[in-house]
Amino acid sequence: MGVSCSNLDKDDSSSEKDAPTHGARQHNGPSSSQSIMSKSVSGSQAFKPVTPRAQTRSLASSSPHWEDVQAARLMINAQHDVVNARMAPLGLGSDSRPSPPTPVDHFSSLEHYQKARNQIRTWEGALAFDYRRTQLASDKEKEANHIIQLLRQRDKAEVYGREPPRLGHDNQKHPRFPGDHFLSDxxxxxxxxxxxxxxxxxxxxxxxxxxxxxxxxRFLLDVAKRQPRMFIRSDKALPPGDDLAFRQCEIQFSLLAEGEENLGDIYDPTSYTPGQDMLFTDFLERFPVEQRGDPEQWLEGKLMFSTEETYNVLQTPFGAWEKFNGxxxxxxxxxxxxxxxxxxxxxxxxxxxxxxxxxxxxxxxxxxxxxxxxxxxxxxxxxxxxxxxxxxxxxxxxxxxxxxxxxxxxxxxxxxxxxxxxxxxxxxxxxxxxxxxxxxxxxxxxxxxxxxxxxxxxxxxxxxxxxxxxxxxxxxxxxxxxxxxxxxxxxxxxxxxxxxxxxxxxxxxxxxxxxxxxxxxxxxxxxxxxxxxxxxxxxxxxxxxxxxxxxxxxxxxxxxxxxxxxxxxxxxxxxxxxxxxxxxxxxxxxxxxxxxxxxxxxxxxxxxxxxxxxxxxxxxxxxxxxxxxxxxxxxxxxxxxxxxxx
Structure with a gap:
C-alpha cells in the first residue's frame, strides 16, 4: 500500500472553518498562493509557512498542476499544526521544539543537506503513532528497547542466518530472514x-x-477421541494408497445420538458414499499408519494452513478462504x-x-x-x-x-x-x-x-x-x-x-x-x-x-x-x-x-x-x-x- 494520507491527528482540531472555499478555479498566480500560505498556525510556536521551491514558483498560474500544488501546501501546513499540537502536551515549549522543514532551492554543503534531511525525519516521526510513547519513555524502557533491538540483530544472525537457504525456481537460493512468510518461519x-x-x-x-x-x-482432538458417539465423515473415500484423496478431502466431525448415524467405511472406495459416518475410534484404529503416519498428526494438518497451499503462486484470497471455510x-x-x-x-x-x-x-x-x-x-x-x-x-x-x-x-x-x-x-x-x-x-x-x-x-x-x-x-x-x-x-x-x-x-x-x-x-x-x-x-x-x-x-x-x-x-x-x-x-x-x-x-x-x-x-x-x-x-x-x- 503506497497510499499517501493526510496525517491529521484525531485529537487535534482541523480548523475547517478557516479553509478557503473551493469553487471554480481561480488563476491568481503567486499572490493567491501567498494569501493561502499566510494562514496563522495553531500552537505556541510560530513558524514560516511553506514557501514554493524554484520549480513550483516557475509554474504558471494557468498550469493544470497549480491547484494541486496549493492544496499540497495547505496539507503540509495543516500537518505542521498537528505536530505543534502533539508536542505541546509533552512539555516541549516553543524554544525546544525543532524547526519545521522548509523547501530549499539548493544545498550549500553536505551539513546543510543532512540538517534538512533530519528535520523532515523528525517532523514525519512526530505524526506517527509511537511519537508520544517514544518521547515519554523512561530510562528503563529505553534500556529494555536497546536490548530488544540487539536481540533482533542476534536472532537474525544466529537463528535465521545459520539456516540453509530455501531453494526456489531453478534452485535459486533464498536466505532465511525474519519477516519472511510466517508459516515458513x-x-x-x-x-x-x-x-x-x-x-x-x-x-x-x-x-x-x-x-x-x-x-x-490437538486439544479438541484429544477430547473427541474420548467420546463414544463421536463420528467422522469425509467428502470422498480414503483408500490408503490414494495420496490425492488424503490431501484434498474435507473432514467433518459429529457427535450423534443413537440411530442418527449413516454408517460407512471411509477406507473402502467401493462402498463408501461421501458424507457417511464412521466411528472416530474405528477411524483412528484402522488409519493406515505405515503409509500416512500418525492419524492425529494428519488430522492436525487438515486443520491448519500449510506453507505450500498458502504461498502457492496460483493461490488467491478466494482460494485461501475456500480452505479456511473447510x-x-x-x-x-x-x-x-x-x-x-x-x-x-x-x-x-x-x-x-x-x-x-x-x-x-x-x-x-x-x-x-x-x-x-x-x-x-x-x-x-x-x-x-x-x-x-x-x-x-x-x-x-x-x-x-x-x-x-x-x-x-x-x-x-x-x-x-x-x-x-x-x-x-x-x-x-x-x-x-x-x-x-x-x-x-x-x-x-x-x-x-x-x-x-x-x-x-x-x-x-x-x-x-x-x-x-x-x-x-x-x-x-x-x-x-x-x-x-x-x-x-x-x-x-x-x-x-x-x-x-x-x-x-x-x-x-x-x-x-x-x-x-x-x-x-x-x-x-x-x-x-x-x-x-x-x-x-x-x-x-x-x-x-x-x-x-x-x-x-x-x-x-x-x-x-x-x-x-x-x-x-x-x-x-x-x-x-x-x-x-x-x-x-x-x-x-x-x-x-x-x-x-x-x-x-x-x-x-x-x-x-x-x-x-x-x-x-x-x-x-x-x-x-x-x-x-x-x-x-x-x-x-x-x-x-x-x-x-x-
Whole structure:
C-alpha cells in the first residue's frame, strides 16, 4: 500500500472553518498562493509557512498542476499544526521544539543537506503513532528497547542466518530472514529470543479472536477421541494408497445420538458414499499408519494452513478462504457439545493468562441453527446455553485460578454476513435480548464471514438503523464492531463497507486492511475515535499481503490511526497473539518497544470495558509492564556483550 494520507491527528482540531472555499478555479498566480500560505498556525510556536521551491514558483498560474500544488501546501501546513499540537502536551515549549522543514532551492554543503534531511525525519516521526510513547519513555524502557533491538540483530544472525537457504525456481537460493512468510518461519520464530520477549510482554486486551479457533488443534482432538458417539465423515473415500484423496478431502466431525448415524467405511472406495459416518475410534484404529503416519498428526494438518497451499503462486484470497471455510466446518463438530465446550472455554481462559493477555472480547458465532449437544449426542440447547456455559466457566476459572491477572471477558455477538435481512433482524433482536439479560457480558454486534462473498453492510442498513433505535429505547448501548476492509477489492461494494462502518459509527473495525486506500474516510474515522483490530498473520495467510512488511497497518500507523493487535483464528494459522506481536516488530525496521506499548495501551482504551474496570485494568497493567521491563533487562542483558560475526 503506497497510499499517501493526510496525517491529521484525531485529537487535534482541523480548523475547517478557516479553509478557503473551493469553487471554480481561480488563476491568481503567486499572490493567491501567498494569501493561502499566510494562514496563522495553531500552537505556541510560530513558524514560516511553506514557501514554493524554484520549480513550483516557475509554474504558471494557468498550469493544470497549480491547484494541486496549493492544496499540497495547505496539507503540509495543516500537518505542521498537528505536530505543534502533539508536542505541546509533552512539555516541549516553543524554544525546544525543532524547526519545521522548509523547501530549499539548493544545498550549500553536505551539513546543510543532512540538517534538512533530519528535520523532515523528525517532523514525519512526530505524526506517527509511537511519537508520544517514544518521547515519554523512561530510562528503563529505553534500556529494555536497546536490548530488544540487539536481540533482533542476534536472532537474525544466529537463528535465521545459520539456516540453509530455501531453494526456489531453478534452485535459486533464498536466505532465511525474519519477516519472511510466517508459516515458513514459524519454527524459527519459536526459537528466537524476540519471540520469548513477546510472550513475556503484558499485552492488554485481545479484541479480535474467534472463539472456535483459539487453541491448537490437538486439544479438541484429544477430547473427541474420548467420546463414544463421536463420528467422522469425509467428502470422498480414503483408500490408503490414494495420496490425492488424503490431501484434498474435507473432514467433518459429529457427535450423534443413537440411530442418527449413516454408517460407512471411509477406507473402502467401493462402498463408501461421501458424507457417511464412521466411528472416530474405528477411524483412528484402522488409519493406515505405515503409509500416512500418525492419524492425529494428519488430522492436525487438515486443520491448519500449510506453507505450500498458502504461498502457492496460483493461490488467491478466494482460494485461501475456500480452505479456511473447510477448516472451520471441521472445527464445528469438535466444538458443539457441552463436555468439549466447557473444557475448551476453561482452557482458552488459561491460555489467555499464559500468553500474558489481561482481558479479552471473544467472538462466538450465533445462528438459529446452533445446537449444543450432550455426551450421548442429544440436543441440550442453542445460543442461550452457549452464553450460559461461557459465563459459568469464566466464574469458575476466576474463582479457581492460582496465578496471573485476568481483568475480564466479554462476548461480541457475531452472525454471518451471508444471512438474509430477516435472519439479520432476528439476530439483532436476540443480541438485544441477551444484552438485557446479561448487561455486563454483551460487548457489541458484528457480522462475520468472507467479506467478498457475503452481503455488504449497505444491504442491512434498515435493520441496523432500527436496531440502534431499539437500543436507545431500551436504554442499552450495544456498539457495532464490524468486520470490514478485509479485502483487496477496490471500488466494489465490499470496499464500500469501510464507508458504511463509518456512517454507522462502528466503535472498532475488524481488520480495516483497505482503510489506507481511503484517506478522507481514514481521517473521519480518527475524528470519530474508531480503532482498528489488525490481524497481521491472518491477513497474510488469507492472501492480503505476501509478507508482514507489506501490511497496510504500517501506512495506517504512520498516520496515527489507532490500532490494536489480534490473532483472529490462531488454531488455523498456527499462531498466538505473541506471534502477531512478533510479526509487528520484525515487519518494520524501526519498530520499537515504545510502539509495542502504544498498541497495547490502545487495546485497553478502545475495549468495551466499563470505565471502572478499565481504570483498574490499566493500573494493574502498569505494574505488569514494569515487571516485564525488569525481566527483559535481567534475562537478556548478556546481549549487550554480543558482537556480530565479521
Amino acid at each position: 514459524v519454527d524459527l520464530i519459536n526459537r528466537s529470543d524476540l519471540y520469548r520477549v513477546a510472550k513475556m510482554m503484558p499485552k492488554g486486551a485481545h479484541l479480535h479472536i474467534h472463539f472456535n479457533c483459539c487453541l491448537q488443534p 477448516r472451520t466446518r471441521m472445527m464445528k463438530g469438535l466444538f458443539n457439545y457441552e463436555e468439549a465446550f466447557r473444557l475448551y472455554t476453561r482452557a482458552v481462559l488459561q491460555d489467555f493468562v499464559n500468553d500474558n493477555i489481561q482481558y479479552a472480547e471473544i467472538r462466538p458465532n450465533f445462528m438459529a441453527s446452533n445446537i449444543l449437544k450432550s455426551r450421548d449426542g442429544s440436543v441440550q440447547g442453542g445460543n442461550r446455553r452457549t452464553v450460559e456455559i461461557i459465563i459459568e466457566e469464566y466464574d469458575r476459572f476466576q474463582a479457581e485460578k492460582t496465578g496471573g491477572y485476568f481483568a475480564g471477558l466479554k462476548i461480541i455477538y457475531c452472525t454471518p454476513r451471508s444471512f438474509s435481512n430477516k435472519q439479520i433482524e432476528d439476530a439483532l433482536q436476540e443480541c438485544l435480548r441477551f444484552k438485557k439479560e446479561w448487561p455486563t457480558w454483551i460487548a457489541g454486534f458484528d457480522l462475520v464471514g468472507e467479506e467478498g462473498m457475503g452481503r455488504p453492510l449497505k444491504h442491512f442498513i434498515e435493520e441496523l438503523l432500527q436496531f440502534r433505535k431499539d437500543c436507545d429505547a431500551a436504554k442499552v448501548d450495544i456498539p457495532f464492531l464490524f468486520h470490514c476492509g478485509e479485502t483487496l477489492e477496490i471500488g466494489s461494494d465490499t470496499d464500500g463497507n469501510i464507508l458504511d462502518a463509518l456512517l454507522l459509527n462502528s466503535k472498532r473495525i475488524g481488520h480495516g486492511f483497505a482503510l489506507a486506500r481511503h484517506p478522507y474516510i481514514m481521517e473521519r474515522m480518527k475524528e470519530q475515535n474508531i480503532c482498528l483490530e489488525v490481524c497481521p498473520i491472518s491477513n497474510e495467510v488469507l492472501g492480503l499481503t505476501p509478507r508482514i512488511n507489506g501490511h497496510s497497518m504500517y501506512n495506517l500507523l504512520a498516520n496515527n490511526v489507532h490500532c490494536t493487535v489480534s490473532s483472529d483464528n490462531g488454531t488455523i494459522f498456527r499462531s498466538t497473539l505473541s506471534h502477531d506481536f512478533y510479526q509487528v516488530m520484525v515487519g518494520k525496521a524501526d519498530m520499537t518497544l515504545h510502539g509495542w506499548r502504544q498498541l497495547v495501551e490502545w487495546s485497553l482504551q478502545h475495549s468495551c470495558m466499563e470505565d471502572r474496570l478499565r481504570a483498574e485494568a490499566e493500573r494493574r497493567w502498569e505494574g505488569l509492564w514494569d515487571k516485564f521491563l525488569d525481566a527483559v533487562i535481567g534475562e537478556f542483558k548478556s546481549v549487550l556483550d554480543w558482537k556480530p560475526e565479521s
